[in-house]
Amino acid sequence: MVIPWVFLVFGSWLLALAFVIKILNHPKRKLPPGPKPWPIIGNLNLLGSLPHKSLHHLSQKYGDLMLLKFGSKPVLIASSPEMAKEILKTHDISFASRPPLAAGKYISFNYSDMTWASYGPHWRQTRKISLTGLLNPTTLNSLEYIRVEERQTLISRLFPLSGKPILLKHRLARFTLRTINRLIMSETYCSSDASVVTHERLQWMFDEWFVLSGLINIGDWIPWLSWFDLQGYVKRMKALRKNMTEFYEYVLEDHKAKRQKEENYSPKDMVDAMLHLADDPNLEIKLTTDTMMGLIHDLVGGGTDTAATTIEWAFQELLKRPNIMEKAQQELDRAIGREGWVKEEDFSKLPYIDAIIKETFRLHPLCALIPPHYSTEDCNVAGYDIPKGTTVYVNAWSLGRNPKYWDRPEEFIPERFIENNIDIKGQNFGLLPFGSGRRKCPGYSLGIKIVRTTMANLLHGFDWKLAGDMKPEDISMDEIYGLTTHPKNPISLIMEPRLPLHLY
Ligand code: HEM
Numbered sequence: 001m002v003i004p005w006v007f008l009v010f011g012s013w014l015l016a017l018a019f020v021i022k023i024l025n026h027p028k029r030k031l032p033p034g035p036k037p038w039p040i041i042g043n044l045n046l047l048g049s050l051p052h053k054s055l056h057h058l059s060q061k062y063g064d065l066m067l068l069k070f071g072s073k074p075v076l077i078a079s080s081p082e083m084a085k086e087i088l089k090t091h092d093i094s095f096a097s098r099p100p101l102a103a104g105k106y107i108s109f110n111y112s113d114m115t116w117a118s119y120g121p122h123w124r125q126t127r128k129i130s131l132t133g134l135l136n137p138t139t140l141n142s143l144e145y146i147r148v149e150e151r152q153t154l155i156s157r158l159f160p161l162s163g164k165p166i167l168l169k170h171r172l173a174r175f176t177l178r179t180i181n182r183l184i185m186s187e188t189y190c191s192s193d194a195s196v197v198t199h200e201r202l203q204w205m206f207d208e209w210f211v212l213s214g215l216i217n218i219g220d221w222i223p224w225l226s227w228f229d230l231q232g233y234v235k236r237m238k239a240l241r242k243n244m245t246e247f248y249e250y251v252l253e254d255h256k257a258k259r260q261k262e263e264n265y266s267p268k269d270m271v272d273a274m275l276h277l278a279d280d281p282n283l284e285i286k287l288t289t290d291t292m293m294g295l296i297h298d299l300v301g302g303g304t305d306t307a308a309t310t311i312e313w314a315f316q317e318l319l320k321r322p323n324i325m326e327k328a329q330q331e332l333d334r335a336i337g338r339e340g341w342v343k344e345e346d347f348s349k350l351p352y353i354d355a356i357i358k359e360t361f362r363l364h365p366l367c368a369l370i371p372p373h374y375s376t377e378d379c380n381v382a383g384y385d386i387p388k389g390t391t392v393y394v395n396a397w398s399l400g401r402n403p404k405y406w407d408r409p410e411e412f413i414p415e416r417f418i419e420n421n422i423d424i425k426g427q428n429f430g431l432l433p434f435g436s437g438r439r440k441c442p443g444y445s446l447g448i449k450i451v452r453t454t455m456a457n458l459l460h461g462f463d464w465k466l467a468g469d470m471k472p473e474d475i476s477m478d479e480i481y482g483l484t485t486h487p488k489n490p491i492s493l494i495m496e497p498r499l500p501l502h503l504y
Contacts, residue, residue: 029385029387030383030384030385031067031384031385032063032065032066032067032076032381032384032386033062033063033066033067034058034062034066034067034068034069035058035061035062035066035068037068037069040071040072040222041071041222042068042069042070042071042072042073042221043068043069043070044070044071044216044218044221046058046068047216049481050368050479050481051216051369051481052368052369052395052396052397052398052481052485055077055079055369055393055395055398056079056395056397056398056401058077059077059079059080059395059398064078064079064080064082064083065077065078065079065080065083065086065381065382065384066079067384067390070216070220070221070391071218071220071221071222071223072221072222072223073221073389074387074389074390074391075390075391075392075393076381076386076390076391076392076393077392077393077395078392078393078394078395079395079398079399080398080399080402080404081399081402081405081428081429081430082382082429083381083382083394084394084399084429084432084436085429086381086382087373087381087392087394088373088394088426088429088432088435088436088437088439088440089429089436089437090381091379091381092437092438093438094375094376094377094379095373095374095375095392096119096373096376096437096438096439097118097119097120097373097374097375097376098111098115098116098117098118098119098371098372098373098374099220099372099374099391100118101116101217101220101372102217102219102220102226102233102234102237103116103213103215103217103237104116104117106234106237106238106240106241107209107212107213107237107240107241107244108213108294108297108298109241109290109291109293109294110290112288112290112291112294113126113291113294113295113297113298114126114127114130114294114295114298114442115213115298115302115371116213118374118376119376119438121284121285122285122291125283125284125285125287126291126294126295126298127442129273129274129277129287129295130270130295130298130299130442131442132273133270133273133274134183134184134270134299134446135299135442135443135445135446137445140445140446140449143183144344146179146182146183147179147183147344147449147450148343150175150178150179150182151175151179151341151453151454151457152341153175153178154171154172154175154454155341155457155458155461155504156504157171158171158461158462158495159497159504161495162462162495162496162497163494163496164494165467165468165492165493165494166492166493166494166495167490167491167492167493168311168312168315168490168491168493169308169312169487169490172307172308172311172312172454173203173304173305173308174199174203175308175454176303176304176305176307176308176450177190177199177202177203177206177300177304178190179303179450180299180300180303180304181300183269183270183303183446184269184270184271184296184299184300185251185255185269185270185271185296186268186269186271189202189247189250189251190202196247196250197247201243202247205240205243205244205247206300206301206304206305207305208236208240209240209244209297209301210301210305210482210483210484211482211483212233212236212237212240213371213482213483214369214481214482214483214484215231215233215482217231217233217234218230218231219233219234244293245293248292248293248296248297249289249293251271251296252271252275252289252292252293255269255271255272255275256275259272259275270296270299271292271296274287274292274295274296275292278292299443302441302443302447303443303446303447303450305484306366306443306447306484307447307450307451307454309366309484309485309486309487310360310361310364310366310451311451311454311455311458312486312487312490313360313363313364313487314356314357314360314455315458315464315491315493316475316477316487316491317356317359317360317363317412318356318459318464319464319465319466319472319475319491319493320412320472320473320475321412321472322472324356324412324414325459325464327352328352328353328356328459329459329460329498331350331351331352331353332350332353332456332459332460335349335350336349336460338498338499338500339499339500339503340503341457341460341461341503342453342456342457342460343453344449344452344453346456347452347453347456350452350456351418352414352418353452353455353456353459354417354452355414355415355416355417355418356414356455357448357451357452357455358414358417358422358424358431359412359413359414359416359417361400361424361431361433362400362406362431363400363401363412364485365396365397365399365400365432365433365485366433366484366485367396367433367435367483367484367485368395368396368397368479368481368485369393369394369395369396369397370393370394370395370396370432370435371435371439371483372391372392372393373391373392373393373394373439374389374390374391374392375387375388375389375390375392376388394432394435396432396433397485399429399430399431399432400430400431402430405430406430424448425440425444426440434447460498460499461497461498461499461503461504462495462496462497462498463495463496463498464493464494464495465493465494465495466491466492466493466494467491467492467493467494468492470491470492475491476488476489
């Protein structure tokens with residue numbers, strides 16, 4: 001068939017016009033450097049089982065602000081303190097949201113918790129509720145007795161195991177879970193006889209939540225594949241959601257029942273405070289059961305895994321370097337003496353232990369990749385155009401190893417933190433264990449209280465050594481990646497009491 005020449009000319013003219021309009025509407029954007037993406041998968045092939053390390057190596061080639069594609073979606077990686085500051089401070093408001101991932105949908109009650117909520121009035125309200133209900137200095141101080149009781153329970157349960165090999169990991173996990181449950185819900189709600197749920201089941205719920213929240217789920221990045229759930233993650237998320245819903249519904253019903261039994265009931269814990277707010281017709285946004293369940297889960301999870309795993313990493317480092325442990329115990333003997341335990345108020349007297357904790361955060365940030373942020377508007381970062389809808393990871397693992405900021409970055413040297421007041425609350429962008437900016441951890445004060453006093457009392461109360469034939473140089477620092485990063489090979493330890501026996 002012969003196409004009349006008028007159509008050809010007119011058609012070409014239309015195409016040229018469409019091209020010019022497109023260019024005028026979208027002047028060429030200057031994007032950050034990054035590896036060339038493959039069709040369909042983008043750069044997903046470059047991520048190994050430890051994505052923070054894969055991204056760290058890529059940043060050495062492409063720079064400290066690089067743009068990747070996960071499937072078809074743009075993902076920005078900030079790997080230096082300067083770029084972390086750009087994202088979390090200079091452009092904080094543009095990046096204060098979270099990407100809509102399956103984890104938020106299935107295991108954070110359809111984004112109605114705080115952690116996975118997008119930036120906006122709902123998120124602001126959840127932060128306000130948790131700050132007024134629990135995470136403020138007055139309430140935290142009034143609940144110190146719970147932390148003391150649970151710490152003493154931990155110590156008195158460890159004492160009879162003296163001389164026998166134990167896995168500290170399990171003991172710490174159980175202790176932090178009991179403590180945080182009591183702080184938020186007044187009761188532990190878990191026991192070994194399954195009256196409500198067993199310790200093991202509850203622990204599984206949190207472990208599974210942290211793993212599933214951090215995994216790279218193919219369906220999030222290649223949406224047309226989400227239907228197939230190729231890795232089986234969504235199936236696991238749905239099973240977890242069922243368990244979570246059953247547990248939190250029980251907790252809410254139990255609190256409601258106690259409220260009805262008592263005349264002029266006054267809220268006794270964070271759950272009571274939320275139920276009270278749920279009845280408030282003037283609340284800016286209605287507090288739904290999903291939000292209450294999501295928020296309880298965020299706070300319990302936030303306080304459990306994080307503190308226990310930080311202490312576990314610190315012990316791995318100390319057992320590798322017994323001279324540091326000895327120095328810490330000498331500090332305890334000098335500052336506290338052998339006739340009592342360490343209290344929260346004593347901490348200003350223990351700068352060396354504080355330095356050990358900071359050094360642990362530097363080399364083993366719990367969130368090796370800070371949970372993803374998400375841009376809600378176009379913006380320009382360090383001269384590059386970042387489109388709205390870009391997911392952003394700040395690589396906290398890289399920040400702590402930046403040779404421009406840290407001398408001998410691979411070595412564990414607590415002394416680097418002595419006599420300089422290096423901040424860990426989000427002001428120093430070379431060390432961001434709690435994040436920074438609008439989304440930074442709301443549980444910082446509680447988390448650091450638990451880590452400090454537990455670490456100090458375990459070191460004060462016991463001498464620790466490796467079980468069996470294991471030598472310090474055999475301790476592995478390999479990691480398992482998730483929303484929080486754990487030691488891959490927990491070590492077996494033997495402890496002996498070092499204080500007078502009547503104290504245990
Ligand atoms: C050693 C202890 C802890 C560490 C290292 C830690 C670390 C972090 C980090 C890195 C973030 C992400 C910040 C960001 O996205 O920019 C975060 C967020 C969060 N943390 Fe913590 N945390 C700890 C303890 C706690 C405690 C005790 C709680 C609550 C009781 C808590 C609750 C939360 C919540 C709810 C978020 C989400 C905040 C939001 O999205 O707005 N954390 N935490």
